[in-house]
Amino acid sequence: MRLTQLLQDHFGFDHFRPGQEETLKAVLAGQDTLAILPTGAGKSLLYQLPAYCLDGVILVVSPLIALMQDQADRIARQGDFRAVVLNSAVTAADQRAILATLGDYHFIFTSPETLGRGPIIGALRQLQISLLVIDEAHCVSEWGPDFRPEYLLLKEARAALRPSATLMLTATAPPRVAGDLLEKLGFNPSRVRTVRRSVNRENIFLAVKQVETAAEKRSYLRELLPRLGAPGVIYLSSRKEADQLAAWVSDQTGLRAAAYHAGLDAIGRYRLQTQFMHNELDLICATSAFGMGVDKNDLRYVIHYHLPASLAAYAQELGRAGRDGQPALALLLYAPGDESLPALLNQVELPSQAVLERFLAGKLPLSALGERGSVIAFYLRHGYSPARLPALFAAQGKLAQQRLAKMVGYVKERGCRRSYLLTAFGEPAHPQTPCCDCHQPDWQPAMLGLQPAAAHPRLQADWRRQLAALLKLAPGSGEDR
Numbered sequence: 001m002r003l004t005q006l007l008q009d010h011f012g013f014d015h016f017r018p019g020q021e022e023t024l025k026a027v028l029a030g031q032d033t034l035a036i037l038p039t040g041a042g043k044s045l046l047y048q049l050p051a052y053c054l055d056g057v058i059l060v061v062s063p064l065i066a067l068m069q070d071q072a073d074r075i076a077r078q079g080d081f082r083a084v085v086l087n088s089a090v091t092a093a094d095q096r097a098i099l100a101t102l103g104d105y106h107f108i109f110t111s112p113e114t115l116g117r118g119p120i121i122g123a124l125r126q127l128q129i130s131l132l133v134i135d136e137a138h139c140v141s142e143w144g145p146d147f148r149p150e151y152l153l154l155k156e157a158r159a160a161l162r163p164s165a166t167l168m169l170t171a172t173a174p175p176r177v178a179g180d181l182l183e184k185l186g187f188n189p190s191r192v193r194t195v196r197r198s199v200n201r202e203n204i205f206l207a208v209k210q211v212e213t214a215a216e217k218r219s220y221l222r223e224l225l226p227r228l229g230a231p232g233v234i235y236l237s238s239r240k241e242a243d244q245l246a247a248w249v250s251d252q253t254g255l256r257a258a259a260y261h262a263g264l265d266a267i268g269r270y271r272l273q274t275q276f277m278h279n280e281l282d283l284i285c286a287t288s289a290f291g292m293g294v295d296k297n298d299l300r301y302v303i304h305y306h307l308p309a310s311l312a313a314y315a316q317e318l319g320r321a322g323r324d325g326q327p328a329l330a331l332l333l334y335a336p337g338d339e340s341l342p343a344l345l346n347q348v349e350l351p352s353q354a355v356l357e358r359f360l361a362g363k364l365p366l367s368a369l370g371e372r373g374s375v376i377a378f379y380l381r382h383g384y385s386p387a388r389l390p391a392l393f394a395a396q397g398k399l400a401q402q403r404l405a406k407m408v409g410y411v412k413e414r415g416c417r418r419s420y421l422l423t424a425f426g427e428p429a430h431p432q433t434p435c436c437d438c439h440q441p442d443w444q445p446a447m448l449g450l451q452p453a454a455a456h457p458r459l460q461a462d463w464r465r466q467l468a469a470l471l472k473l474a475p476g477s478g479e480d481r
């Protein structure tokens, strides 16, 4: 009751979304909690609302350096809390100044590497940490697709800080990853409260378009995009292709498209995000750099031009569509052989033992370790001998291939894509109406409630019923163009 009041008073929402209240109650009771809630479920609120109930500092660890300042600003604006950012983008002089007055802040945002290394731990130990938040917690598991070795440093950091409670947040953690991440963070899993909600996103229609060539992907998009409405995102696997497609789409359709990837500098990214937020762009052609934490609620579609490397990555990316609960589309374009690129990327080429040893001795730079240099360097610095690495990477490479095979299975699925996805995450099959192109092979954007750009559809609350009725009346494949 009191929690709902806080939600209404401070956030202006009528009721909690699934999993939010249960998580908040556990956290406020001082329980270590792992919340596995789908993208768009409202996980940020789980550490924002406790600020109204808890004394002491809320320390938020996140891998998203680019977004931290924005998150901090928003909290400061919204709740009148003092919030500060400590990460590698903050100059040493600023850091010293902040550390000297750290006790003045309610919220501290930091990255795992900053927390794990610098003098910040010493300063934080002087404070009472009422809540340690580990966002994107799946990054700590070597079995997940987004493994970040810096996350392994959090175990020690947590032990040093002794927070009153720890809250781990993720959108994707099948049981194996969940168990692994708790263990890697030093928890006894039986003493952690796990709150898990379905990965199913009922308002997102799932579809795959199989074509023969890349050129066909484009002609399909030329015809489809103008009918989809805005805003939307197209994911591609390389910067160059993202640039090219954005230019092509603008040219061919008149839609306002731009490319977003790690090749842009901070200002360029910020400008694009702002334009997109203000609906001055219809769509973004992005690499996976456009990702975790993007806070745009009204994406009407997420299209994958290339095959994602795993279902977990796919579920996370498609989940960015329709966070406002309105109808949205997740479409994957597939041409035969598309799996060879992610397969190639999965093969970690390990530098030779001699190179590894010379690196350890300080005689070679990090860049000598190749593509995954920072991961390899991390293992070496944390006590793994060069001789152990090949077996470790071989095991990880094999898992990566298995994940890719599951992803290809989604493309080839003939029964029900939603059920395939849910089953892969250990949930019961659950077809619905509308569901996916297996059930509605002749789907059209208009049937899904998607309308051409400019006219922003405001659908009534009973859109699902209307949509079901529409689909029954849907024209046959003769008009499928």
Ligand code: ADP
Pocket: 013, 014, 015, 016, 017, 020, 037, 038, 039, 040, 041, 042, 043, 044, 045, 293, 295, 297, 323
């Ligand atoms: P996640 O991190 O789980 O992907 P976010 O924390 O970014 O999701 O929240 C997604 C959106 O949902 C935000 O715009 C947020 O304000 C909104 N939101 C959060 N909780 C609620 C709620 N109880 N009711 C309505 N909207 C909410």
Ligand code: MG
Pocket: 043, 044, 293
């Ligand atoms: Mg989030």
